[in-house]
Amino acid sequence: MRLIEKAWFLDHPIKWLLLPLSPVFWALSALRRLLYKLGLLAQPKLSVPVVVVGNIGVGGNGKTPVVVFLVEQLKARGFKVGVISRGYGGDKLTEPLLIDDNTSAQQGGDEPVLIYQRTKVPVVVSPDRVANVERLIELGCNLVISDDGLQHYRLKRDVELVVIDGKRRFGNGWLLPAGPLREGLWRLNTVDRVIVNGGLADVNEMAMHLEAQQLVNIRSQQRVSVAEFISAHSHNVNALAGIGSPQRFFDTLTTLGFTLQNAVGFVDHHQFNECDITQFDSSVPLLMTEKDAVKCSDFTGDNGWYLTVDAHFSDRDNTNLLNLITTRCKNYGI
Template structure:
């Protein structure tokens, strides 16, 4: 293994180590990071911020790495559509080319230009989706060019120059906030106190008992009464494997497979495959990794299974050995109804 990936993995392991890990020695730098982040936030909140003519829901996180945020966005879009809303999505489009922004993303857009997650969402949802590193420009474009009456921002919790009406914080149920320190000593972009400021906390868990997981989260994070009241759990449930060739063929036997994941928490994906009965040879890559053919081709005939997000970047050179695993996001009705109630309560703001 090359030196940089080993060091990167060592840092991540330290952030989520039970005793806090070796990166705790970087706490002075974390204090500096927190101070500068707070100064930036205060400055942005004191400036004139653009306010959308329709409600804006920001779905984001305060930790580095994957939390299941983008699949949750897809589920929220579908749920709001069922309730008569016309949602549109804005996204930074990590890895997207800045030339030509704001960019309207279509199902056939190039992931190298629009970003992997936006293209995946465009293929799944067929709703207006605008990419721009400046979320305000993306939201303005969405309002000017479409008839959407609700904006859902995929990420952007720290993009404070966009006025938002509802904030949803997403946590990984396995990792939570790690050692609860800000970068670089820990995985946080903002201090844990940020949880008290959001409207809803959604925890990604595959646990069968949501109530038991909620109790575990409350105990681990020491949540206040107010924070407990806005805590909900959701789960990502695997669907049937899909062949990358588009040709109907039998799903590979539950035997040894290569697992490929360029996401924030690859081990979660590998564990999902193991839970389905596969003996997994894991191949983790950095989040938003730009794949080349050699990254997914190995010196054997074993099946290769990857995430849906990675599949959009590999479709041009995948063959009969390659599959991807879609997921279905389960969100409770009570969570959705609470979000709808928040939107309805804010309608007088937009009536004028």
């Protein structure tokens, strides 16, 4: 864990050195919000509904599985869904990039490439989220989901969903850089739904859990269940994770019945290289997240596997969430 994360989540005293900078961050972000609220900064009008799946804190909270879930559910209801993203971790882009089968994670970012590979809907990446939406409109999409972008107030949105880590929640509750928050906890009162990934959901929060589905061999694309994998290979494995909370992935593997011989965590969006892989014994299965696999495919051997996970809600919350979105879509005649 990086020193800054220890300050945010483990009460490291360095947070006191960073605290004087938090009011500066608050003032700048508050001014920006005010300028959009007063109309002094323009929010371009868009002809399709936009659903933002974001958070108020830094780090991975489980947004991508929620995006994939929404895409699959809304596609099944007849919507022509597209996804936009800033493409964090990819190349710096000046024009919207349409992800395709040949786009690498280095070009488009790990999460956009994962979303495209899982859903096969149009995914457009660049820092200009409004231009991204306009590109999707040109491609015939009538509903756009934004992977992150809650604080990108230039982007008009019809539904705001916030995903939080049910275990880490908000750390020390302070704003950046002394804490992990981009906006104060007050922001939760203004969004449409708060989704809690794991842990216990509070009143007015929507509980979600990630359900492990299959293990997929990175080279051959062979798919097996966890039970089949353990029977055919071994419960003794190595693991790596370059996500917001690597320990969450390692805990999941342990819960599934694996024994981790060597587990190495990296920072979120880590750009893997061959040395990161060769530190592991190639005779032992190496398990990773699907997000990491899109960056490791070029130098992972036959022992490399990734675990697929899907977001799951209760039937009631599932219906509630989808009804919210489809009702807002009616404003556009959809």
